[in-house]
Amino acid sequence: xxxxxxxxKQKELVEAYGVIQENMGLNPASARVNALLTVSNKTDLSFDxxxxxxxxxxxxVSNALNNLLSLQHIGYKTKMGxxxxxxxxxxxxxxxxxxxxIADLVNYNNLLKEILKERSDENPDxxxxxxxxxxxxxxxMEESIKIIDNWEKx
Amino acid sequence: xxxxxxxxKQKELVEAYGVIQENMGLNPASARVNALLTVSNKTDLSFDxxxxxxxxxxxxVSNALNNLLSLQHIGYKTKMGxxxxxxxxxxxxxxxxxxxxIADLVNYNNLLKEILKERSDENPDxxxxxxxxxxxxxxxMEESIKIIDNWEKx
DNA sequence: AAACTGGTTCTCTATTTGCAGAACTAAAAA
DNA sequence: TTTTTAGTTCTGCAAATAGAGAACCAGTTT
Numbered sequence: 318x319x320x321x322x323x324x325x326k327q328k329e330l331v332e333a334y335g336v337i338q339e340n341m342g343l344n345p346a347s348a349r350v351n352a353l354l355t356v357s358n359k360t361d362l363s364f365d366x367x368x369x370x371x372x373x374x375x376x377x378v379s380n381a382l383n384n385l386l387s388l389q390h391i392g393y394k395t396k397m398g399x400x401x402x403x404x405x406x407x408x409x410x411x412x413x414x415x416x417x418x419i420a421d422l423v424n425y426n427n428l429l430k431e432i433l434k435e436r437s438d439e440n441p442d443x444x445x446x447x448x449x450x451x452x453x454x455x456x457x458m459e460e461s462i463k464i465i466d467n468w469e470k471x
Numbered sequence: 472x473x474x475x476x477x478x479x480k481q482k483e484l485v486e487a488y489g490v491i492q493e494n495m496g497l498n499p500a501s502a503r504v505n506a507l508l509t510v511s512n513k514t515d516l517s518f519d520x521x522x523x524x525x526x527x528x529x530x531x532v533s534n535a536l537n538n539l540l541s542l543q544h545i546g547y548k549t550k551m552g553x554x555x556x557x558x559x560x561x562x563x564x565x566x567x568x569x570x571x572x573i574a575d576l577v578n579y580n581n582l583l584k585e586i587l588k589e590r591s592d593e594n595p596d597x598x599x600x601x602x603x604x605x606x607x608x609x610x611x612m613e614e615s616i617k618i619i620d621n622w623e624k625x
Numbered sequence: 626a627a628a629c630t631g632g633t634t635c636t637c638t639a640t641t642t643g644c645a646g647a648a649c650t651a652a653a654a655a
Numbered sequence: 656t657t658t659t660t661a662g663t664t665c666t667g668c669a670a671a672t673a674g675a676g677a678a679c680c681a682g683t684t685t
Contacts, residue, residue, distance in 0.1 A: 330586050337579060342496070344673065355601075358591040364632065374675045379633055400631065400682075409600035411607075425491055432484050437512040446563035447509075453565075453622055457615075464614045468607055498643065518662065528645045533663055554653070554661060 320369040346381040354406035361403035474523040500535040508560035515557035
């Protein structure tokens, strides 16, 4: 047993943060693993610490970790002379992720513009709404990049 | 049969926009209904037009419409002397939704701040990352509101 | 060589989701 | 009063998801 000591409050926070991440598209196990790596005072946790603390099976932990690794939500480090991996939250990389999320809006916006191109002029008001939304999204993406640029050089 | 005439291109757009909306959390049927209401030249569609055009069952359409109504993604209007409802996309209300989405970030941010409060000072760098993210989110929310305020009065 | 470590992968179930089709309902029309 | 309209709700099934538990596997240690 390598279960971590968590206060009641911390356990609640793992659950609450877990639920939020479930709503953001993670499966329950991945959501809780990610939450644990954010809440725990120890930032670098071994497979068995995660397993024992969350009471999950090996397969659940293995799949959750690989899932989170592929999503780049977590990473791992090794320690000299040890085979074990120590997993950690990549919360610190939020700036990179933020930029990527903004950039991904381009796809949605492009589709919107394509839809607009295919629409007849039967409903000009609706068309104007799409047009304005697309234009706003371009504006918003630009401004968002400025916001984070501005934040970073400061 | 009340199937709408859609060009091949429009059918593709319904599918493509549908997929995007699935990725944003809608179930397949809701995603396609919402997509149809965005792509179709006719903006106000009856239950049976939706059903026949998308080839879905009554229950699927009924559930999808009620789901989209409760999410406020669509609305409906009636016509004098007709019992039928005509459903339409509320794409035009994106400004309102944008503000709400920004406001909802408060919850995520509050949880982050709570997590931070419970953390020991064992890993000051990680704590700093959370702190910076929380501070940035406050900043970002403020600036986003400014962006849309600015866009609206213009 | 045998046992242990740090996982991964496979098998099997339980749960959830998504939707068809049929039965149902309330209001309106015939 | 019966029928039609415009849906809603129920029943049931198929497919997808989630995760337990056991088997497995490649290094490591004994």
